[in-house]
Amino acid sequence: MSKKTIHIPLGSQHISLLEPVRFKFECENEKIVGVDSDVGFVHRGIERACTTKFKFDAIGYVVARVCGLCAITHSLSYTVAIEKLLGGEISKKAKYLRILLLELDRIHSHMLCLSHTCENAGFEAMFMRIMGDRELVMEIQELLTGNRIQFDYISIGGVNRDLDVQTAKKIIENLALVKAKVFSYIDEFTNNWSLSLKFKGIGALTLEDAYRFNAIGPLARACGLPIDVRNEIEYLPFDEVGFKMQTHNDGDINARNMVRLNEILNSLEMCENILRGLPEGEIFTKLKGKPKGEALMRFEAPRGELMYYVKGDGSAMLNRVRIKTPTFACIPAFSHIFMGEEYADAPAILASFDPCLSCTAK
Amino acid sequence: MLTSFIKAFKNLFKKPQTIDYPATPIVQDKGHRGLIEYGEESCIYCLKCEKACPPGAILFVPVQDPSQNEKNKKGLAYNYNPYLCIYCGECVRACPKPDEALWQSNKKPQVAVKSDKVNAEWFVLEKLKKQEKTK
Numbered sequence: 001m002s003k004k005t006i007h008i009p010l011g012s013q014h015i016s017l018l019e020p021v022r023f024k025f026e027c028e029n030e031k032i033v034g035v036d037s038d039v040g041f042v043h044r045g046i047e048r049a050c051t052t053k054f055k056f057d058a059i060g061y062v063v064a065r066v067c068g069l070c071a072i073t074h075s076l077s078y079t080v081a082i083e084k085l086l087g088g089e090i091s092k093k094a095k096y097l098r099i100l101l102l103e104l105d106r107i108h109s110h111m112l113c114l115s116h117t118c119e120n121a122g123f124e125a126m127f128m129r130i131m132g133d134r135e136l137v138m139e140i141q142e143l144l145t146g147n148r149i150q151f152d153y154i155s156i157g158g159v160n161r162d163l164d165v166q167t168a169k170k171i172i173e174n175l176a177l178v179k180a181k182v183f184s185y186i187d188e189f190t191n192n193w194s195l196s197l198k199f200k201g202i203g204a205l206t207l208e209d210a211y212r213f214n215a216i217g218p219l220a221r222a223c224g225l226p227i228d229v230r231n232e233i234e235y236l237p238f239d240e241v242g243f244k245m246q247t248h249n250d251g252d253i254n255a256r257n258m259v260r261l262n263e264i265l266n267s268l269e270m271c272e273n274i275l276r277g278l279p280e281g282e283i284f285t286k287l288k289g290k291p292k293g294e295a296l297m298r299f300e301a302p303r304g305e306l307m308y309y310v311k312g313d314g315s316a317m318l319n320r321v322r323i324k325t326p327t328f329a330c331i332p333a334f335s336h337i338f339m340g341e342e343y344a345d346a347p348a349i350l351a352s353f354d355p356c357l358s359c360t361a362k
Numbered sequence: 363m364l365t366s367f368i369k370a371f372k373n374l375f376k377k378p379q380t381i382d383y384p385a386t387p388i389v390q391d392k393g394h395r396g397l398i399e400y401g402e403e404s405c406i407y408c409l410k411c412e413k414a415c416p417p418g419a420i421l422f423v424p425v426q427d428p429s430q431n432e433k434n435k436k437g438l439a440y441n442y443n444p445y446l447c448i449y450c451g452e453c454v455r456a457c458p459k460p461d462e463a464l465w466q467s468n469k470k471p472q473v474a475v476k477s478d479k480v481n482a483e484w485f486v487l488e489k490l491k492k493q494e495k496t497k
Contacts, residue, residue, distance in 0.1 A: 146451075
């Protein structure tokens with residue numbers, strides 16, 4: 001009997017996908033034996049636009065539109081890279097407020113990912129519950145920045161809006177509500193059959209393979225690889241506000257969910273610490289001059305390490321802006337995980353990666 | 363089994379997450395990013411907002427019958443395109459007289475219809491601005 005394989009595509013439009021990515025699976029019966037991926041469906045030429053259409057002080061707003069979910073990380077990485085070139089120190093309060101929004105963004109992004117994992121497991125009620133609770137975070141983001149998603153909060157030299165007492169009070173109230181909800185999710189994700197037992201052992205990545213395929217973000221941390229940019233950079237005081245590395249050893253879908261849940265808890269703790277110990281000072285320092293030279297900046301986006309490379313020659317237009325996004329770096333690891341799994345599990349595995357294609361294709 | 367019954371029973375009396383719109387209006391927060399508003403009398407025509415605007419949604423172009431503002435020496439008129447604006451507020455931060463000449467409200471823009479001629483009219487203004495720059 002000859003071995004015959006069949007090709008089944010997943011995407012670019014598929015019921016389980018949020019964003020356009022295409023995986024072409026080569027299947028032997030139900031088993032996936034080969035994977036081919038295509039990620040360039042939403043290319044918008046943002047890197048090119050940054051060097052031809054916009055001046056350096058407007059690019060912070062342009063790169064924020066690369067991705068809706070990690071808009072803050074994009075604009076922050078770019079802004080910090082430019083601040084590095086211009087020189088000058090920004091106030092501690094602005095740094096703390098930047099971390100606050102960064103962590104709020106991480107909370108809502110992880111909640112979105114968890115809700116879609118539930119949806120792909122066929123647990124619609126949980127999906128709606130998490131999406132409903134996510135509104136608590138969106139509400140405080142709107143109070144703090146004026147927008148739900150495109151915050152436009154970071155500007156070169158600091159942040160755009162100050163935090164008043166009433167907003168801080170509302171944030172603390174809502175975060176306490178979210179914390180109680182997250183504990184209930186942890187309970188569901190550990191004890192519910194659809195979410196824990198069904199996901200255990202599915203889509204596993206070993207620690208060796210995580211090293212080999214250069215996995216980053218929650219995908220790597222779920223395999224026990226302690227890699228987090230927040231732990232490595234000194235620019236923002238993450239250690240002062242109580243950052244703790246969250247890792248898991250299993251490497252499967254359940255492990256990724258648990259890492260995300262624990263990260264939400266850690267982020268909530270960090271937000272609380274920031275609000276209780278917010279330093280006094282100005283939120284904005286005017287920086288003068290034009291960027292000259294090269295700068296490289298890394299930040300931890302909700303999906304992993306985001307890297308910005310900026311090159312300027314002392315004029316208002318930059319020579320080069322290069323964006324390396326977390327999902328793009330994880331594509332080899334994604335493809336490897338699919339090998340040997342059943343085709344029916346593919347949507348659930350894909351949802352657990354939390355891929356962001358608008359970042360990747362930019 | 364029992365806990366799930368209790369949960370299901372409790373859910374019957376839970377308030378819905380959604381708002382009964384339009385019967386219940388959506389309350390817009392005071393700090394919500396909305397339309398940029400302009401006070402012609404206080405404007406000093408420094409054109410800082412025009413330069414600061416990332417998408418170029420503010421244009422000062424010369425007109426035949428300019429306003430009576432004495433600072434308006436070049437005979438310019440303020441033009442704002444709410445459909446191009448990204449509501450970042452960079453113009454308000456650049457303005458030397460914020461709250462008087464330029465401020466951000468929490469109002470939403472009206473939905474643009476064909477009769478507004480948003481595109482065609484705006485492209486003419488952009489062309490005018492380009493010609494003025496090249497002069």
